Amino acid sequence: MARTKEFDPDAALQSALELFWRRGYEATSMADLVEALGIGRASIYATFGNKHDLFLKALERYAQNQDPSLLAELSLPGPALPGVRAVVRRFGQEAASEGARAPGCFITNTAAELGPHDDDAARRVERSWEHLETLLHSALVRARAQGELPEDRDPLTLARMLLVLMQGLRVVGKASSDPARVRDAVEQALALLD
Incomplete structure (x- = not known):
């Protein structure tokens, strides 16, 4: 038995x-x-x-459980750029307030620790990043279609830049004692959406 x-x-x-x-x-x-x-x-x-x-x-x-509010924030009816800005700023605020002893993001931590030599872990990290990039890209496509984003801005390139920024914020936030470093980077990146 x-x-x-x-x-x-x-x-x-x-x-x-x-x-x-x-x-x-x-x-x-x-x-x-x-x-x-x-x-x-x-x-x-x-x-x-x-x-x-x-x-x-x-x-x-x-x-699977990572930040279910992202989809909701990035797909609200009406203007799309406020949602994009809010998500990026939230990532920045979380990174700036966590400090060096906080665990940070498990995906980002895995990318840094295992990504270079563990294909299985790297594939899972990539899937997570693809999901976030797709959400950002969709919101930026809507923003351009609604006239919020200048026509000469490529939504896919901007989504990729924001993804890299957001992951970098998490790394810098873990090790930096200067929260202004993160806040300044967020605002500079968001200026590219104007």
């Missing part, structure tokens, strides 16, 4: 996500996971696979 699981896999995955998000992949050992999840090593392997498999599942969960 098969044994029933004596733990909640969903709660365990959330605990793993939070641990990986705080510490990163390399700095998290299996012993750390056993302690944080409160389950045995064999149960972790049987339910999630190895450490790398568990990390990828945690990253998937983070990406």
Whole structure:
């Protein structure tokens, strides 16, 4: 007779996500996971696979739950540029207020830590970035169609620039003690939308 699981896999995955998000992949050992999840090593392997498999599942969960308000903000009826500006400013405010001890963005952290040498992690990071870029691009296409954005501005290029800026804000926000650095970059980038 098969044994029933004596733990909640969903709660365990959330605990793993939070641990990986705080510490990163390399700095998290299996012993750390056993302690944080409160389950045995064999149960972790049987339910999630190895450490790398568990990390990828945690990253998937983070990406799926990542900021559901973005779509709402960027697709409000009426003028589109106020939503774009609000989203970029919100990313800047979050980055400027988090400080060096905050975990930052799990996607951005993964890109920096594993992106160069882990194809599976890099693909998941890329999917997240493609999603954000698509949301920004759609809003900027609407803005140009509504006459808010000058005709000579390319919505795709602007969306890509904003994506790179927003990810860079998260990196700088983790390490910089000067919030003005982030705020100034946001306002300079948004001036390109005028």
